[in-house]
Amino acid sequence: MSQPHPTPQAPQVTVRGEGRLEVEPELARIAVAVTARGADRAGVLADLTRRNAEVLDLIRARGAAVSKLETGGLSVAPERPRRGKGEARLHRGHVRITVELTDFTALGELVPELADREETEVNGPWWELWPDSRAYAEARRLAVTEAVRRARAYAEALGTSLGSLLELSDAGAAEAGAYRRGGFSPVSAAYAVEGIGGAPSLDLAPQRQEVTAEVVARFTMLPPAL
Template identity: 25%
Template sequence: MRPSLLARPALAVFLLAGSLGLAHADDLKRSISITGEASVSAKPDVAYVSIGVENAGKVANEVLAANSKTTGDVLAALKGAGIDAKDLQTSGFTVQPQILRPQNSSLSSSDDSPSITGYTVANTVNVTLHDLPKLGDVLDKAVTAGANSIDGIQFDVSNPSALLDDARKAALADARRKAQIYADAAGLKLGKLVELSENAGPVVGAVYRARMATAAVPIESGSNTLNVTVSVRFELDE
């Protein structure tokens, strides 16, 4: 399917150096500077998701052991669902004490000192999924294995180069079209292109967050938009 290209208006600036009596000879050429923009929509083909396991208890070693076992089960479930080991990366691991702070503390009383009541252990793994139709099933398997945190699912286009090339052509055409309108309005002819610069980048698609998910997880990847903006300068002739 041919991508849809959307253009947005931008501000044009005439550089009529010929009207400046003190300008150098190289600056006397009339010109117009303007921006052109274009967007292309693309269906994502890769997803990134953080899957975590969090445990709490009174004894640190016991909580750590429980978290390690569950995290191992989750990793095994992900690999069993077809996720390659290179697409699994630990992104966070914490062991934190749970501290009880008395509401009515007194500096003169040692009984009102903060006390540790337990520990929380969390382990988070970043997952890259290249088969998007399997995403819901992968999340279901992870939760079944013991994951209790699913956060920040992001969808992306793995190879946007060809799509950006279409947007680049459309952005330059947009800039030329607008420059021609201003040239015609000024009674001048649009000359050669003398300057061009680009600013290109993707717009992040939808983000899905879930905690303690159960049953099959319905996921919609939607579409991502990649934008290109070009800044150009054309000479203007009589």
């Protein structure tokens, strides 16, 4: 559909609006790696199976605080000498687990317990928002409000007022009608803990998330008296 061209009787103004806000994260993600090593392949697999089950039990004990629990990969393979010569004398197995939690107090209790376990490494947390978080809608609302404010300011500078909205689109959209969600760029606080003993609860400070949205809006104006 062709867009109307501006004329002296129907001048147009095009503006950009940005919405930006900081919000508390809604969930945290950690990565857990469980390892087993030994000369006997079957023994390594048995150790890995046991440790994995114990780790999963610890995580599931947090109940509703855990929003997602996934096993990302498992392997048991010979551990070759560094220079690639000779036969493997050891076997090494590992399993990787991803956990998402919505209760950060439970997270602070769980991480030390996991990291205190034998041959277990923990990385994270990565703070995030839900894909359908209301923060995204609020950022878009702020962007539209800013676009209208700027357009009205231009019209008032000409001694006139806005007429009607012709177009509203996400700024930087790859194609007409494309949707670009306001995003965030959390800085990961990665760590690995081993042998801390006692497994005290960690006092975690969730990292606030920055959510942004940008729109481009085009309006008609009433003809100004220049």
